Amino acid sequence: MDISDDKMNVYKDLARKCESFELFKWIVGDKESWMTEAGKAETETMLKTIYNGVHITDRQRLFVDMDGTLAEFKTVDTLETLYEKDYFINLKPNENVLGAIKQLIADNDIDVYILSAYLTDSRYALEEKNAWLDKYLPELPQEKRLFVPCGTDKSVAVPGLIRPDDYLLDDYTKNLSEWEPPARGIKLINGINHTNGTWQGDKIQFTHAPEELSSMISDVMKGWTHFYEDRIVTDSVTMHSTKNDNRGEYDIEITEVLQKVVSTKAASLQEAIQDVEEQYHNSEIILDAEDLKETTIEAAHPQLDEEITTDLRGIFL
Known part of the structure; x- marks a missing residue:
């Protein structure tokens, strides 16, 4: 489709003044020559691109x-x-x-x-x-x-x-x-x-x-x-405070990455991958503790320390 720079600028100026895409689309109409060439679907896509382009957040x-x-x-x-x-x-x-x-x-x-x-x-x-x-x-x-x-x-x-x-x-x-x-x-x-x-x-x-x-x-x-x-197994462990204990409560996430190399005979790499994949889904290949590659222990929900949070609250409020 061929839209001149002048015409495109007119569309953009109009889009900026419209509070909704539907209003913009209604004002532009469907009689422009490029719209006939583009067809209904491509015309709508182009108009949305123009409208959204000037309303980007x-x-x-x-x-x-x-x-x-x-x-x-x-x-x-x-x-x-x-x-x-x-x-x-x-x-x-x-x-x-x-x-x-x-x-x-x-x-x-x-x-x-x-x-x-x-x-x-x-x-x-x-x-x-x-x-x-x-x-x-x-x-x-x-x-x-x-x-x-x-x-x-x-x-x-x-x-x-x-x-x-x-x-x-x-x-x-x-x-x-x-x-x-x-x-x-x-x-x-x-x-x-x-x-x-x-x-x-x-x-x-x-x-x-x-x-x-x-x-x-x-x-x-x-x-x-x-x-x-x-490919990972994740457990969330919550540490609870005891009665009369002023300590906080935190969700700590333990992540274990399991990895195993399996050898198989096949006519091609793709066939080998499919063969191993089928064995895995049929539970013929099972990963266990011996296949543990990596363990990470971190906050389940990233959160700021209470003292830091208080400081930030003082800055922004």
Whole structure:
């Protein structure tokens, strides 16, 4: 699509004056020549990019995938099923993830966007994904819902330039690998993905309660901790004070990293990985105390010492 610099500046000035994307979209209309060339979906994506580009905040941004992350991934027998009416609108939400994202939006500390790929040749995909969000995540406005054609690098839809502190929450390694660098990714382990174990960044299980999951995502984004939940065993130990004891109570997290080298014969490296992976999932390979590689003991929830907290309170209040 070809939009002149002068026309782009007009759009940006207009976007700055509009309090919502819907108002901006309504004023711009749909009669511009470039819109005919681009088509409805690409036109909306471009207008969102323009609008968001002049309304960028200083908050960290979290971009959340839909299929397999916010919504449950439903296996299909044939590709044609993905093109059927009501396929996307009937996807069940991942309740824990949905609750966590709602919590992050409500906390207003992180700027949350939806960033999802869709089938451009489907009559229903884009419309139904928006309808799904209207139903389950109505608090997220239209300008925060970003869509890209399937197979497209998701970073191209990011408002303005992608920033090093931007995060993508996704269940698909390819999307995460394209995202970083310069930004960062968190892989959602949803029970059916991560079969090859290729993603080496942060990984969080979808089974955590919403409040805990939102806290974990936030802690990773703030650089307080990392989670690698496909391969670590974590226990939280709480030290309780005794009666008439003025000592405080602290949650201390013990993390054990288990690692084992397994030899197997195969025709290729990929086949060897799949063979060992199958043995592992069938409990033919079990890691135990002898495979302990590393142990860390640290605060489960990073917190400031009470004296330091008091000093800071005196500075800012």
